[in-house]
Amino acid sequence: MSHVSVRGLWKEYPGQVVLERVDLEIPSGEFCALVGPSGCGKTTFLRMLLGQERPTRGGILLDGRPLVAEPGPDRGVVFQRYSVFPHLTVLENVILGREFEGSRFLGRLFGARRRAAEEEAKGILAAVGLGDHLRKYPAELSGGMQQRLAIAQALILKPKVLLLDEPFGALDAGTKAQMYELLLRLWSERKMTVFMVTHDLKEGFTLATRVLAFDRVRVDPTDPGAYGARITYDLLLTEKTAVQARLATAGRPRETQDRHGTQVAAL
Amino acid sequence: MRRIINRRPGRGGIVFWGALPFLGAAALYAVASALRLAENPNDKLLPPLSAMAAAVARIAFTPDPRTGDYLMWADTLASLHRLGLGLGVATAAALVIGIAMGLIPYVRAGLSPFVAILSMVPPMAVLPVLFIVFGLDELSKVVLIVVGVTPFLIRDLAMRTGELPAEQIVKAQTLGGSTWQIVLRVVLPQMLPRLVDAVRLSLGPAWLFLISAEAIAATEGLGYRIFLVRRYLAMDVILPYVAWITLLAFVSDYLLRLFNARCFPWLKAGKGSA
Ligand SMILES: Nc1ncnc2c1ncn2[C@@H]1O[C@H](COP(=O)(O)OP(=O)(O)OP(=O)(O)O)[C@@H](O)[C@H]1O
Ligand SMILES: [Mg+2]
Numbered sequence: 001m002s003h004v005s006v007r008g009l010w011k012e013y014p015g016q017v018v019l020e021r022v023d024l025e026i027p028s029g030e031f032c033a034l035v036g037p038s039g040c041g042k043t044t045f046l047r048m049l050l051g052q053e054r055p056t057r058g059g060i061l062l063d064g065r066p067l068v069a070e071p072g073p074d075r076g077v078v079f080q081r082y083s084v085f086p087h088l089t090v091l092e093n094v095i096l097g098r099e100f101e102g103s104r105f106l107g108r109l110f111g112a113r114r115r116a117a118e119e120e121a122k123g124i125l126a127a128v129g130l131g132d133h134l135r136k137y138p139a140e141l142s143g144g145m146q147q148r149l150a151i152a153q154a155l156i157l158k159p160k161v162l163l164l165d166e167p168f169g170a171l172d173a174g175t176k177a178q179m180y181e182l183l184l185r186l187w188s189e190r191k192m193t194v195f196m197v198t199h200d201l202k203e204g205f206t207l208a209t210r211v212l213a214f215d216r217v218r219v220d221p222t223d224p225g226a227y228g229a230r231i232t233y234d235l236l237l238t239e240k241t242a243v244q245a246r247l248a249t250a251g252r253p254r255e256t257q258d259r260h261g262t263q264v265a266a267l
Numbered sequence: 268m269r270r271i272i273n274r275r276p277g278r279g280g281i282v283f284w285g286a287l288p289f290l291g292a293a294a295l296y297a298v299a300s301a302l303r304l305a306e307n308p309n310d311k312l313l314p315p316l317s318a319m320a321a322a323v324a325r326i327a328f329t330p331d332p333r334t335g336d337y338l339m340w341a342d343t344l345a346s347l348h349r350l351g352l353g354l355g356v357a358t359a360a361a362l363v364i365g366i367a368m369g370l371i372p373y374v375r376a377g378l379s380p381f382v383a384i385l386s387m388v389p390p391m392a393v394l395p396v397l398f399i400v401f402g403l404d405e406l407s408k409v410v411l412i413v414v415g416v417t418p419f420l421i422r423d424l425a426m427r428t429g430e431l432p433a434e435q436i437v438k439a440q441t442l443g444g445s446t447w448q449i450v451l452r453v454v455l456p457q458m459l460p461r462l463v464d465a466v467r468l469s470l471g472p473a474w475l476f477l478i479s480a481e482a483i484a485a486t487e488g489l490g491y492r493i494f495l496v497r498r499y500l501a502m503d504v505i506l507p508y509v510a511w512i513t514l515l516a517f518v519s520d521y522l523l524r525l526f527n528a529r530c531f532p533w534l535k536a537g538k539g540s541a
Contacts, residue, residue, distance in 0.1 A: 050437065050441070052433075052437050070440065071437050071440035071441045072440065072441065072443070073441060073442060073443035075441055076441055077437065077438060077441050079434040079437075079438070081432075081434065082432035082434040082435055082438075083434060083438055084438075085435060085438075085439075085453060085457075086457070086533055086536075087456045087457050087531070087533045088533075096439075096442055096444075096452065097442035097443060099452070100439075100442055100443040100444045100445070100448050100452075101443050104445070104448070105447075106451065107444065107447075107448035107451050107452040108452070136536075137532075137533045137536035137537065138536075138537075139533070139536040139537025139538070140536050140537045153438075153442070154438075154441065154442075156442075157442060157443060159441070
């Protein structure tokens with residue numbers, strides 16, 4: 001279970017309000033895409049969900065309890081960059097979570113327990129298509145492979161919530177399509193709640209069950225930092241056909257694939 | 268004609284151009300030495316190679332009549348012992364303090380101004396203090412190296428640790444790592460090669476401090492010997508000693524580089540031919 005409630009959230013940096021009055025109820029298992037103009041506070045919002053950053057006001061509840069104010073194993077994350085450890089091989093990167101869990105003092109597993117962790121990791125790596133690259137270092141992987149590794153690494157501890165910050169920003173269309181398929185499969189298997197920041201609206205509508213658009217409602221021209229962004233649209237996409245119709249009236253329908261692999265006109 | 272910035276030497280060319288300054292310097296020395304000796308056969312300033320070879324044979328391969336030691340080896344051993352001890356202590360201290368400063372905000376807040384000031388104290392200026400406090404024997408020489416090198420190593424390592432992408436540290440926490448586990452599995456392995464590089468850079472200063480301390484108060488050691496025989500203008504001993512010290516420093520630098528390449532294969536991963 002991983003129900004996320006955001007209550008009256010404000011975030012201010014010195015001289016700048018980034019987010020104001022964000023209220024959200026995200027039921028367990030929802031796939032949320034966060035979209036919005038650059039600099040409006042999407043990453044900041046993700047950081048607060050992660051516990052890396054504290055809200056100025058308001059709070060976030062995970063299953064009714066206040067979120068622990070530091071990153072922990074219940075929330076997995078994939079950043080745009082630097083998500084994997086350069087000094088560990090692909091396999092070592094993925095078993096690290098199990099090693100932390102199983103060996104408090106050394107952070108290292110040996111013997112049968114290590115083999116068990118490796119077997120588990122190999123399963124996940126095969127799922128992300130890295131089964132043939134277990135002994136490589138991240139620097140020897142392509143950008144897309146590194147992102148897949150980061151996802152595998154984040155998944156081994158079966159987090160309740162998965163946070164993705166523009167995870168596919170640097171990938172080509174073909175690899176992206178592969179990753180979409182992978183992510184949706186894992187999401188439906190694991191029943192995690194997913195928050196994904198993206199600049200690609202099409203990506204958001206393809207993957208998500210819910211699209212959250214961040215934007216500033218009020219702008220004070222003399223003091224650009226005076227007002228923060230809020231959630232301006234909260235679109236539930238469970239009924240894709242309804243969305244389709246809504247978007248069709250907005251004009252320019254374009255072909256895209258939804259998560260069931262069927263062609264859907266969206267955006 | 269292509270521009271000179273686009274013309275590169277081949278394999279043989281690199282060896283040739285690399286050897287050229289060495290050969291040039293040797294030739295220059297031989298000529299200057301021969302000229303001076305032609306004028307005055309007892310000239311001590313630029314001894315011929317044969318005299319240096321004889322001096323080395325005397326101090327390195329025949330036992331000293333007074334003590335029965337092979338002086339050059341005894342000196343080398345004494346100096347390397349001090350240097351190794353000093354650098355070892357400095358490296359260990361830097362590893363602990365540097366990583367703590369780079370990773371733990373409270374330690375950084377507490378120590379960084381202090382270390383910043385400490386690193387500005389000229390080590391040679393406190394040498395008399397060291398002699399007074401630690402006496403004239405081994406300890407004060409080792410301490411001088413430690414005092415001279417540690418602040419640099421700490422600051423370098425703290426900066427490198429601070430430069431680790433925040434994403435990595437957050438990521439490790441989302442994998443359930445405790446502070447200790449993160450230090451052990453994420454920070455330390457990535458900082459060790461950086462530390463080795465910093466030690467390589469501080470080899471020069473370490474030798475400087477060692478030889479200075481030995482010059483002032485010692486009964487053996489490479490620096491002690493050089494300053495002892497200076498009284499007799501014994502250039503035939505001094506020059507081979509300088510060459511020997513240079514060689515020792517060069518070899519230790521090379522070995523440390525080799526250590527990094529061997530022990531941290533991920534450093535080179537993905538960079539060109541693997
Ligand atoms: N550590 C910080 N200190 C001060 N201001 C910050 C800090 N981090 C972010 N900001 C400000 O907060 C605002 C939102 O930043 P954020 O990174 O959340 O944007 P974003 O929506 O993720 O943008 P992008 O789509 O370009 O990644 C920016 O205007 C930025 O200047
Ligand atoms: Mg961002």
